[in-house]
Amino acid sequence: MSETYPTTWRRPPQIIRSARWRYAVQLGIAIYLALALGTIEVDWGRVADGLARGQRFAAGFLQPDFVSRWADISRGLIESLTMTLTSTVVGVLISIPVGIGAAANLVPAPVYFVCRGIIAVSRALQEVIIAIFLVAMFGFGPFAGFLTLSFATIGFLAKLLADDIEEIEPGQVEAVRATGASWTQLVNYAVQPQVMPRLIGLSLYRLDINFRESAVIGIVGAGGIGATLNTAIDRYEYDSAGAILLLIIGIVMIAEYGSSYLRKFLQ
Amino acid sequence: MLHLDGLSKTYATGEAALSDVTLTVPQGQIMGLIGPSGAGKSTLIRCINRLVEPSSGKVILGDVDLARLGKAELRRQRRRIGMIFQEYALVERLTVMENVLSGRLGYVPFWRSLLRKYPARDIQTAYRLLDRVGLMNRADSRADALSGGQRQRVGIARALAQEPELLLVDEPTASLDPKTSRQIMRLITEICAERGLPVIVNIHDVPLAQQFMQRIVGLRAGRIVFDGAPADLTEAALTEIYGAEDWNAMRQGDSEQAEAEADAARRLEALAK
Numbered sequence: 001m002s003e004t005y006p007t008t009w010r011r012p013p014q015i016i017r018s019a020r021w022r023y024a025v026q027l028g029i030a031i032y033l034a035l036a037l038g039t040i041e042v043d044w045g046r047v048a049d050g051l052a053r054g055q056r057f058a059a060g061f062l063q064p065d066f067v068s069r070w071a072d073i074s075r076g077l078i079e080s081l082t083m084t085l086t087s088t089v090v091g092v093l094i095s096i097p098v099g100i101g102a103a104a105n106l107v108p109a110p111v112y113f114v115c116r117g118i119i120a121v122s123r124a125l126q127e128v129i130i131a132i133f134l135v136a137m138f139g140f141g142p143f144a145g146f147l148t149l150s151f152a153t154i155g156f157l158a159k160l161l162a163d164d165i166e167e168i169e170p171g172q173v174e175a176v177r178a179t180g181a182s183w184t185q186l187v188n189y190a191v192q193p194q195v196m197p198r199l200i201g202l203s204l205y206r207l208d209i210n211f212r213e214s215a216v217i218g219i220v221g222a223g224g225i226g227a228t229l230n231t232a233i234d235r236y237e238y239d240s241a242g243a244i245l246l247l248i249i250g251i252v253m254i255a256e257y258g259s260s261y262l263r264k265f266l267q
Numbered sequence: 268m269l270h271l272d273g274l275s276k277t278y279a280t281g282e283a284a285l286s287d288v289t290l291t292v293p294q295g296q297i298m299g300l301i302g303p304s305g306a307g308k309s310t311l312i313r314c315i316n317r318l319v320e321p322s323s324g325k326v327i328l329g330d331v332d333l334a335r336l337g338k339a340e341l342r343r344q345r346r347r348i349g350m351i352f353q354e355y356a357l358v359e360r361l362t363v364m365e366n367v368l369s370g371r372l373g374y375v376p377f378w379r380s381l382l383r384k385y386p387a388r389d390i391q392t393a394y395r396l397l398d399r400v401g402l403m404n405r406a407d408s409r410a411d412a413l414s415g416g417q418r419q420r421v422g423i424a425r426a427l428a429q430e431p432e433l434l435l436v437d438e439p440t441a442s443l444d445p446k447t448s449r450q451i452m453r454l455i456t457e458i459c460a461e462r463g464l465p466v467i468v469n470i471h472d473v474p475l476a477q478q479f480m481q482r483i484v485g486l487r488a489g490r491i492v493f494d495g496a497p498a499d500l501t502e503a504a505l506t507e508i509y510g511a512e513d514w515n516a517m518r519q520g521d522s523e524q525a526e527a528e529a530d531a532a533r534r535l536e537a538l539a540k
Contacts, residue, residue: 169359171352171354171356172356172357172358172359174318174352174356175350175352175356175357175358175422175425176358176369176372177318177345178316178318178345178348178350179345179346179369179370179371179372179373179425179429180342180343180344180345180346180372180373180374180429181342181369181372181373181380182342182372182377184377184381185372185377185380188377188380188381189358189361189365189369189372189380190358193358193359193360193361194358194359194360196360197360
């Protein structure tokens with residue numbers, strides 16, 4: 001009897017059912033790509049110049065100079081690290097209430113919308129844009145950087161915390177509620193134990209994002225190692241720039257290994 | 268004593284989960300609530316402590332109508348009602364002791380619960396309850412390190428820590444093996460008998476209900492269709508509750524299971540010799 005069943009099977013198309021439309025879309029993409037590539041103008045002379053500069057840059061990397069600008073580098077690094085740590089702590093402290101307020105299963109609708117609004121604003125504005133604003137407001141230096149990173153941390157952490165709270169085990173919440181617990185006790189006993197490991201993991205992750213961002217926003221004047229790096233490149237001191245980049249890579253790697261070790265330890 | 272009067276619940280979807288349920292549970296009675304899935308058993312016990320808001324009707328515990336309370340007063344009244352859950356509903360990352368002490372949350376101010384500085388009497392009660400359910404040496408374990416039966420024992424201790432006047436039990440054995448199920452049912456009924464505590468147990472295992480309950484109420488599509496002693500639960504009554512099915516085969520299956528258990532126990536004993 002088994003001979004009467006088909007011996008071949010093909011996965012049915014999942015997104016676009018009609019074969020004609022599928023081919024039309026594929027053709028459209030190919031035509032667009034061809035046209036777009038045609039509009040790119042390449043000035044080969046400038047490419048050659050750039051390659052020569054790139055070569056000097058690479059040479060600087062291979063012979064990084066930590067010594068001649070060490071005073072500037074170490075000041076920049078300390079500024080960046082200070083900025084990173086303080087902004088992460090302040091950002092986390094603010095994002096916890098905002099994140100709880102943005103969890104639909106814990107708060108009434110008006111609170112939810114306000115907190116989601118705060119998150120949306122913080123996430124909509126990219127760090128560099130906020131840094132430009134804040135540098136204009138508070139002047140050059142790490143204070144503007146600290147404010148920028150704190151603000152960006154709120155959007156990132158509060159959103160992920162809120163999403164995590166919305167996915168907690170409802171049975172545990174129900175059980176604690178059934179004992180006659182107040183709202184704060186409910187958060188402390190049923191919610192906090194469920195989200196704590198992830199909150200710590202996310203905070204550590206944000207710590208290393210903030211360090212990397214501190215290098216970027218330094219370029220627009222918000223202090224830290226980014227400012228030092230910018231100065232070094234402006235002065236064509238590629239050996240010092242190389243040293244700075246190596247230091248940034250090293251610190252990010254330490255943060256990466258350190259935070260994954262800590263997270264494993266906390267779980 | 269608990270008295271439900273004309274209790275109804277219609278969900279936002281328009282589905283009527285409970286229609287006009289009137290029921291009295293006297294002091295010290297162990298009542299089983301049986302019925303098919305979706306008959307409204309869970310809704311009924313959750314309407315009592317208002318984890319689900321009833322649409323209409325009264326829930327009278329002692330002389331308070333729970334259905335009419337404001338938020339703060341509801342929290343105070345919830346302390347009087349202990350609840351035991353199907354999937355244990357322990358807070359898994361907290362210790363066993365914290366889970367038991369969480370039964371006292373309605374009685375202590377926030378700072379005490381936050382700092383885990385419970386009054387000496389509460390801690391003593393928690394230890395006594397842990398000893399009663401046989402988990403004295405697991406007080407400092409995390410709840411997720413326990414087996415299913417042990418977790419349900421913690422659930423029982425937590426509910427009793429409230430010093431409740433009524434116990435609601437939602438499918439206490441649904442996630443447990445048959446032997447542990449019987450142990451848990453025996454523990455619940457023994458403790459309630461000791462304290463003269465009225466209990467409502469949602470239970471889908473009819474033989475288990477007949478073995479342990481003093482009274483059985485059958486629910487079908489949100490209405491009470493049977494109310495009587497376990498012995499009165501005839502085949503006709505079960506058909507009324509669950510629809511047509513071969514009930515004798517089910518009973519037989521259960522006696523087979525009991526035999527198999529006894530056989531396994533004998534073999535273990537033989538091995539031990």
